[in-house]
Amino acid sequence: MNLPLNDSDYVNRLLARSRCGDPQREADARLELEQWVAVSDDNRRCYEAQRQTVIALDASLDSLRQRYPRHLAPASAAQAPAVRNPRRGWAWPTWSSALVLLLGVGLTLWWVNPVLSQGEYVTGLGEHREVSLSDGSRVQLNTNTHLDFVRRLRSREVQLVQGEALFEVTHQANIPFEVTSLDTRVRVLGTVFNVRQWQEGNQVTVLEGRVQVTPDHEADALQITRGQQLRTRHGLFVDGIRDVDATQAVSWRDGRLVFSGETLAEAVAELQRYRSGRIRIHDSKLGALRISGSFSLAKPDELLHLLPELFALNLVINPDQSVDIRAR
Template sequence: MPPAPPPAGSGAPPEASHPLDAALQAEREALRALFPLPPPRAPRGGQTLRNGGAAALVLAVATGALLWADPAWRTEHHASATGERRDVRLADGSTLTLDTATALDVAWHLRSRRVALSQGQARFAVAPSAWRPFEVAAAGARIRVVGTVFDVRREHDRVQVTVLRGRVEVRGLRGGAAPQRLAPGQRLRVEAGSAGTPEPVDTAQAGAWQQGRLVFDRTPLREALAEVQRYRRAPIRLRDDGQLGGHTVSGVFEAARTDQLLDLLPRIVPAQVQRQADGSVDVAPARR
C-alpha cells in the first residue's frame, strides 16, 4: 500500500516515491526559500475581493516571469581525473559516464535540465521528460533531447556528437544555420560552430571507451597518439618527419595500459619510442 499522506496542516512535505518527485520537491523548497510568501494580514471589509484579485494577478505575473526566465535553482559540478572513468546518477534518474579528464556542470532549471561540458567526453543516458528537455552545451554547440543515449566529446572548439539511441538536435551553429537532427548510429562533428555532414558510425566501436578500450581502425599515428595522450599525465611528443604521423594504426588496446601500446609501436610503424626520466615519451622515426 502507498504511504499515507501527512496530516492536514502538519506542514510536512509529501514523501517522494520517484526520483523525479524528489527533484520536484527539492525544486519547490528551493523556490520557497528564494521567493518567501509574506505573512498573512487580516482583510478589511470590502477590500477582500479587490485584494484577492490583485494577489491572483501578481501571482500569475510572477509565475509567468519565472517560467519565461527559466532560472536555475541548483547546480552541481562533476569531473574525472586523467585515466579515470566515472559514473554519475542525477536526481531525475539520468546517468552520465565521464571519460578520462572530463569536466562538466549540471544546472537544474524550472523548465529544462542543462549541462555545460568544458572538456573531455561523456555519455548521457537521459531520463524522459517531455516538459523538461535535456540540453548539453559544448563550445557553442547545443545538443537538445527529451530522452535518449548519446556521447558528446569536446576538444577546445571541436565537438563530436554520437547518437546511440533516440534522436538529438544540435543547435547553436554558426551563421544561424538550421539545427542538425541525428538518428541512432549517426555522428556529427562541429568545429568553431560549423557543422559537417552527419556520418554513419559503428556504435559498438564508438562506445568502446566505456569498457576501457581504445579501438583504432587504420587511424593515422598522430591521431592515435593524441587519443592515448588523453589517458596519460606525462606528455607524448611525436617527432614527425612529415611521414611518420601519417602511418596508420589498427588494433584494440586497454586504456589503462597505454605503455603496452607504446611498446608495440615499433612493430606496427617505422618508429622508435624513447622514454625520458620525467615520464614523457618521444616517438621518432626509426633509425635506418
C-alpha cells in the same frame, strides 16, 4: 494497489494532496508517496526533482506574501462572508486578488527560469566517474573532464568545460536538456549521447534517441539519431553526418581503446588523453599509417610498446615519460 511507474504528474498530485490541509488525506498521500519512492531509484529521483520544484515555488510565494500580506493571507473568520461551502477559508475579493498574483508568480517564474540546483563534476588524468544529476539523469565522465550542471525551473543546462562525457538523460516533457561545449550546443529531451571536445571542436555521438546540434556559426541545426555522429570545429560542421559504431565511440566506458583504421596520429592523440608524458611523432608519413585493435586503458602504454612490432619505426620513452617516435 498497483503502483505506477516514474510519472512526474502522479508525484505532483500526491505532493499537492500532502499539503491540502486535511490531516487524513495528507497522511494517506505521504504513505502512498513513500511506497512509490521505495519501488525504484528512478522513482526516488523523480520525487526529488518534483520536490525541489515545489521548494522553489514556495520560496517565491513566501517572498510575495511578505510584499502583499493583505492579498495573500487567508481571510479571518470575522472578515469572511457567509458561504455555503464550509471548506472555503478565503474571502472572494482576497482570493481573486491572490489568484491574480499567483498567476503572476507562475508567469514570472516561467520567464525568469530560476535555478533549482547546481553541481560541478571533475575527473583527473586517467580517471572515470559516474554521477547522478539532480534531475535524475546519469553522466559518465571520461579522463580529465570538467562539467557544470544547472537545473532550472524550465531547463537543464550543462557546460562541458573540457573533456568527454556520456549522458543518459531523464525525459522531462517541456524541460529540455542542453549541453554547451566550446561553440556548440546539443539539445535533447531524453536520450543517450556522448560529447567529446575534439581538436578545437566537438564530436557528438548518439547511442539512443535523437539530439539537435547547433554550432554558433551555422545558420541551421542538424539532428542525428542512434548510430550517427557529428563533428564541429570553430563553430562550423565538419564532414556532415557520419554513420559510426556508437559502442566503439564510447569504448572508454568499458576501459578500452578501440581503433578501426584510424591514423597513427589520431590514435596517439587519443592515447595522449590518458597519460601525462607527451607523445611526439617526428615524421608525418608515420602519422598517416593506419591502425586497428583494442587496447586496455589500464595499461595505456601497451599500444606504444606494440608500435615497433607493427611498423618500421623506433620508439624512445624518456625519463620524464615523454615519448619520441621516429622512422627507422
